[in-house]
Amino acid sequence: MACTVRYLLLFILLTSVPAMAAGVIYDVDNSSLSIKISFSKGYSNVNTLKLDKSYVISFETNEELSFEQTFWDMPVKSAYVTSDGTRKRFIAEFDRDVIVPEVSSQEGLLKINFPFPKGTVEEPLVGTKAYAKMIWGLLIILAVMLFSFWLLKSFFKKQVLTDIPxxxxxxxxxxxxxxxxxxxxxxxxxxxxxxxxxxxxxxxxxxxxxxxxxxxxxxxxxxxxxxxxxxxxxxxxxxxxxxxxxxxxxxxxxxxxxxx
CATH class of the missing domain: 3.30.67 (Viral Envelope Glycoprotein; domain 2)
Incomplete structure (x- = not known):
């Protein structure tokens, strides 16, 4: 009887522990978007599918997986994960051309890398370059405004005599x-x-x-x-x-x- 109670308590303890969840880490720069999905219990049966405006990577796992991210001024518009039971799908959507990723399967780790074509992402201006460009832009606008004001002032000042033959x-x-x-x-x-x-x-x-x-x-x-x-x-x-x-x-x- 005591043994039966011991097994029953162990079963309740195991079933009350929440399911393990997989972790997702991403890194994006001007050259690529890298996704790393780490598993505790593992995954299997990885498949890929290229669609008109998206790319789908599906796999089997018992672990919970949640991810959703939107990207601005990037070839990849958004990336997210959907779940259908144990079947999980990582979906990347694109504004224009679909980029075929490099998929690497390792034990307990799934790596997905989307290489960006050269010249599709502009390098952001940082530091003194950004300030210098902003100051030059303001100076040019100010010069144009002053020249326009002087031109209009000169025109209206002398227009009364411009029709004299x-x-x-x-x-x-x-x-x-x-x-x-x-x-x-x-x-x-x-x-x-x-x-x-x-x-x-x-x-x-x-x-x-x-x-x-x-x-x-x-x-x-x-x-x-x-x-x-x-x-x-x-x-x-x-x-x-x-x-x-x-x-x-x-x-x-x-x-x-x-x-x-």
Missing amino acids: GTGRLLGKADLDIRKSLYFYEIDETIYIIGVTDASMNLIDKISGEDEASRIKAGFSKKNDFSSYMHFFKKQPSIKDEVEISRTTINERLKSLRKR
Whole structure:
């Protein structure tokens, strides 16, 4: 009776111990994907099958086996294990061409290696190379943005005079008020003074005298603003005098234009 109880306890102890599980280790780099499946009780009857977008390796084992992994930017899209009783299947799926693995069967160990074709995986940038490439990219983008801003600014600044016939150049401008300016434009030997507002553009006067035109061009070559133009009439004027002179000059030009 005691012997029977002893055997019964041993049977219960053995059946209560969970089944042994096989272990899976994988390693992936730019050249290959390696899978190692280790068994405690062993395996048998290994078969392989190539499908349209996957490769299947099946085998027999009493051990539990669980594995599932997804890969990014690799020829292998994913790898996982399915179970049908004692029949286990290791399945590798591919985005494009199926890679035939190298299968090596050893005692208690099943090795599966998928060699990647050369050039299918880009080597990741690490360390200073990655930072240098990122900084150069930012500098190039910044340079393009600054050049575009300068180009647009130059275009909108001069577009008011781009339709004037003849060959000439813009000497400068004087801002009289908000959205009101005088442009000094030279065509051949004549300087045209053009009043520009938001609503219109009018010819204020034209200067064809050689002496006066030379003084205007010389003044704008030194400083491209309206205060330089005031130096044609008075040497080193004060700010108050400059404002007064500018008003007088503009009024005289307008009166001269009306008389004509």
